[in-house]
Amino acid sequence: MTSDSEIKKERFPRKLQAFPFVPGATSSELAKAHKFFFLPADFVKSATSLAMIPENTMIPEVAFIGRSNIGKSSLINGLVNRNGLVKTSSKPGHTRMMNFFKIGDKLSLVDMPGYGWKSRDEWGGMILSYLQHRKNLKRIYILIDPSHGLKESDTQIMKLLDGSGLSYQVVLTKVDKLSKTKYSAAKAQIESQLVKDAICCFPMVLGVSSKNKDGLDDLRAAILKAGQLSL
Numbered sequence: 660m661t662s663d664s665e666i667k668k669e670r671f672p673r674k675l676q677a678f679p680f681v682p683g684a685t686s687s688e689l690a691k692a693h694k695f696f697f698l699p700a701d702f703v704k705s706a707t708s709l710a711m712i713p714e715n716t717m718i719p720e721v722a723f724i725g726r727s728n729i730g731k732s733s734l735i736n737g738l739v740n741r742n743g744l745v746k747t748s749s750k751p752g753h754t755r756m757m758n759f760f761k762i763g764d765k766l767s768l769v770d771m772p773g774y775g776w777k778s779r780d781e782w783g784g785m786i787l788s789y790l791q792h793r794k795n796l797k798r799i800y801i802l803i804d805p806s807h808g809l810k811e812s813d814t815q816i817m818k819l820l821d822g823s824g825l826s827y828q829v830v831l832t833k834v835d836k837l838s839k840t841k842y843s844a845a846k847a848q849i850e851s852q853l854v855k856d857a858i859c860c861f862p863m864v865l866g867v868s869s870k871n872k873d874g875l876d877d878l879r880a881a882i883l884k885a886g887q888l889s890l
Contacts, residue, residue: 677851677854678853678862678863679862681861681862681863683877689876689880692879692882692883695765695766695888696738696739697739698762698765699762700744700760702758703760703761705756705758706757706758706759707757708785709788709789712759713759713767716793718767719766719767719795719886719887720766720768720793720795720797721766721769721797721882721886722768722769722771722790722796722800723800723802724771724799724802725801725813726802726804726812729773729802729803730804730832730833730869731770731771731773731802732745733745733869734802734830735760735768735770737869737872737875738875738878738882739768745758745770756772757771758770766882766886767795771786774812787819790825797885797887798827798861798882798885798886799825800827800830801813801817801827802831803830803832803849805832805833805849805866806836806845808845808849809849809852817857817860821857821859826861827860827861828864828865828885829860830864830866830878831845831846831849831864831867832867833868833869833870834866835868835871842866846864846866850864863881865878
């Protein structure tokens with residue numbers, strides 16, 4: 660006969676200690692994703708208000724967010740293999756508007772303004788409203804520098820996204836600056852924090868380097884899967 664304590668254990672399982680296993684992309688999927696992102700990539704428009712956001716919601720869209728100077732522009736350039744598609748700047752906070760790009764009329768990419776420690780105030784209502792109401796937004800990619808780990812501004816943004824039930828995935832940037840040992844330790848620490856605190860985080864942390872191109876195909880494949888584009 661099942662005891663009351665055993666019933667309670669079944670109803671209230673122990674908290675996750677690690678992300679559940681999610682298989683990575685196959686070699687075939689990586690090759691197809693690589694080919695997809697070499698389709699023509701074009702700048703669509705910049706938006707400083709909701710009224711200026713492109714109305715075309717027929718194609719899937721993903722957005723890239725992160726702290727100022729985290730490397731969003733460089734990452735998008737690396738994904739589409741176009742060094743000059745997205746303007747980059749060494750000055751933190753250079754991107755003050757939402758910049759929209761498209762890949763072969765099949766996928767939309769959005770470069771979002773960087774945020775700082777006053778995340779909600781710095782972003783304002785426009786960006787949060789876009790994230791909460793954009794029907795074709797399939798996933799938000801939060802860029803984190805593993806050398807610095809999760810900052811308070813990052814966790815603030817994640818709480819906002821969790822509160823709105825928005826799917827996001829963490830991407831560790833500039834991994835070329837760390838040794839394999841230090842990168843593994845930093846990634847493990849970040850994952851442990853996400854398992855403990857995050858709700859809507861996709862259970863796979865990716866690592867990329869815009870400089871030497873490592874991990875770009877894995878991110879490309881993840882984006883296509885999130886957008887339900889065939890691989």
